Amino acid sequence: MIVSRAVTAAVLVLAATVFVPEALRAQGGAAAEGGGGIYDINTGLSVWTLIVFAALVAILGKFAWKPILENVEAREKGIQAAIDEAARLNAEAAQLLAQHRAQLADARRQASELIAEGRAAGEGVRKSIEEKARAEAQQIVERARQEIERERDAAIDALRKESVDLALAAASRLMQQNLDQTKDRQLVERYLGDLTRERNEKKEGSRTGAGARA
Amino acid sequence: MRDETVSKNYAETLFALGQKHDAIAEYGASLDTLAKLLDEDRRFRLFLETPRIDDEQRKQALKRALDGKLPKNVVNFVLVTIDKRRQRLLREISRQYNLLLDAHLEREHVEVTLAREATDETEKLIATKLSGVLGKEAIPHFRVKPEIIGGLVVRTGSTIYDGSIKRRLDGLRRHLLRAAI
Numbered sequence: 442m443i444v445s446r447a448v449t450a451a452v453l454v455l456a457a458t459v460f461v462p463e464a465l466r467a468q469g470g471a472a473a474e475g476g477g478g479i480y481d482i483n484t485g486l487s488v489w490t491l492i493v494f495a496a497l498v499a500i501l502g503k504f505a506w507k508p509i510l511e512n513v514e515a516r517e518k519g520i521q522a523a524i525d526e527a528a529r530l531n532a533e534a535a536q537l538l539a540q541h542r543a544q545l546a547d548a549r550r551q552a553s554e555l556i557a558e559g560r561a562a563g564e565g566v567r568k569s570i571e572e573k574a575r576a577e578a579q580q581i582v583e584r585a586r587q588e589i590e591r592e593r594d595a596a597i598d599a600l601r602k603e604s605v606d607l608a609l610a611a612a613s614r615l616m617q618q619n620l621d622q623t624k625d626r627q628l629v630e631r632y633l634g635d636l637t638r639e640r641n642e643k644k645e646g647s648r649t650g651a652g653a654r655a
Numbered sequence: 656m657r658d659e660t661v662s663k664n665y666a667e668t669l670f671a672l673g674q675k676h677d678a679i680a681e682y683g684a685s686l687d688t689l690a691k692l693l694d695e696d697r698r699f700r701l702f703l704e705t706p707r708i709d710d711e712q713r714k715q716a717l718k719r720a721l722d723g724k725l726p727k728n729v730v731n732f733v734l735v736t737i738d739k740r741r742q743r744l745l746r747e748i749s750r751q752y753n754l755l756l757d758a759h760l761e762r763e764h765v766e767v768t769l770a771r772e773a774t775d776e777t778e779k780l781i782a783t784k785l786s787g788v789l790g791k792e793a794i795p796h797f798r799v800k801p802e803i804i805g806g807l808v809v810r811t812g813s814t815i816y817d818g819s820i821k822r823r824l825d826g827l828r829r830h831l832l833r834a835a836i
Contacts, residue, residue: 598832601831601832602832605828605831605832606828608831609824609827609828612824613804613820613821613824616804616805616820617801617804620770620804620805620820622771622774624805625769625770625771625805625806626773626777626780628805628806628807628818628820629769629777629780629781629806629807629818630780630784632806632807632816632818633780633781633784633785633788633807633818634784635818636784636788636816636818637784637787637788640787640788640790
């Protein structure tokens, strides 16, 4: 509707612009024939021009001005809304950006903390493994030392036993060779004499004890 | 009742009879002879113990064989054991009788181990000395064991007197093994 009114107004203005100057020119031709100059004021033309202008203004004011303004206002509103939307989106984007930056910073901080924790845990594990390895090494060394001592003692014992057995075997062989009937009888006599003496001493002791008790 | 207890009762009866007739040693020797015969002669043992022979016949045969060789009371004692069917215990009865005899005569049997055979003189010396040590008559039973090298080992009951060279060497060995290097 607005467009059709604007088109009609434009057609009228165009017709006025085309036909009115033609009529004026015809009038002017007649006047020129009368002998007018370039700087002469043509009152009729001026009046008509003013009338046409006024008519144009009136027509435009009646039919085109309002739709044009409405259109312009609508466009202005649309642009304003787009600007507002853009501003809102911009603010939102800025907010999101800030949020993302904060999240990124938080993530970096958490990552740093995790790395630090991991490093600390790794250090702890390393120390623990080192301690354990050191303790095990000490145990192995201690066990080996004890084993060596045991083996050494066993070897010494075996050697000592063998030496003693050899010495005593030699001694017993020598005795068997050198101990004749007479010497053996002397041994027997001496042992039986010792036994008799012991018995007598025991008897004497018990008699003394009984006397003391009496 | 256990055989040992029964044998002891029989031995005590014969011992009392021996004391009464002042013949304990003689009765003991007779019982020893019979026990030795039972140990060594299988036929005599069979004759005495087999149930195939009638007891009367057995007794008659024994009486004929032993009369005049053993004291009459001992022969009668053997006949009584046949009556009581205790003749298989004669060896144990003899052992119990000897124990009673040893206790009565205050003598003790000792086992003497020597490294080599001893002369009679040495055996007598050992018996005399051991009697002094034990405080009663010692009856040594000698045996030879070269491993003891020299000296002697005396065992009486549960007591052992070890005067052998082997024991001394063993002691020396223990001492040397204990000694610190």
